[in-house]
Amino acid sequence: MEQALQLEEMRLVEALRAGDERVFEQLVRMYQGTLLRVAQMYVSSRSVAEEVVQETWLAVLSGIDRFEGRSSLKTWIFRILANRAKTRAEREGRTIPFSSLGDSEPAVEPDRFDRGHWASLPADWPEARLLGDETLQVIDAAIESLPPTQRTVITLRDVQGWSAEEVRNVLELSETNQRVLLHRARSKVRGALEEYLAEDA
């Protein structure tokens, strides 16, 4: 599996080096949205993030001959982005996130418990409403409203299906911090779903 993936990826790299426009287009479509989201974690505005992503693609093209395949192509592209976004953020005088995780945030409101046990059990989620289109909009909105670091981690892990290791490498996070951010993000998205599903249909 791993080897097959590597082979497939080296084919992409070779095609890119040879100037295959369709392969470039495919990569852009595959990663653009996620690149933007990661960039927005570092820089202040959407338009600066778009510039950073644009620069990243140019850097990918000018560097592809030097790509050695020691990391995956995806990780390599996102590392280029993260480095550029960080440089840009420093120039803007912004501090890099992750320096501190801040205060602890309970996964579930403390008033849901009575001496450590559920005061009232979490209600079963109604299947029919759960599978409606609106549910995905609720999740999307909940992810959007998260603090940028949590939003980025849950997007990469749960929306895009990256491994914990890939996320740690790209965002330069410790194992613990990656997990704490993911935990807070998932807990809040679950909370938003619970709230939505408890409303009268």
Place this chain on the structure above:
Amino acid sequence: MTQIAEQLDCQELVELVTDYLEGALPPDDLARFEAHLVPCDGCRTYLEQIRTTIELSGRLTPEQLDPAAEAALLGAFRDWKSR
């Protein structure tokens, strides 16, 4: 993570759900976590809801690239190719 007493209560369990799903719980904590789940309907439901949340998040579609940005990138690609 904080020290865990002999038995987990529900409020402690919900804070360990991600470590559990990530396979990051030390053996002792894992045993306590699973022992708590067996009789506790509330925590089983909670864990199931977190799994559902993860599963549904994976169905979101990424933001589409706007056509102008895509055209600009393809233009840049052609410039690079003819370098």
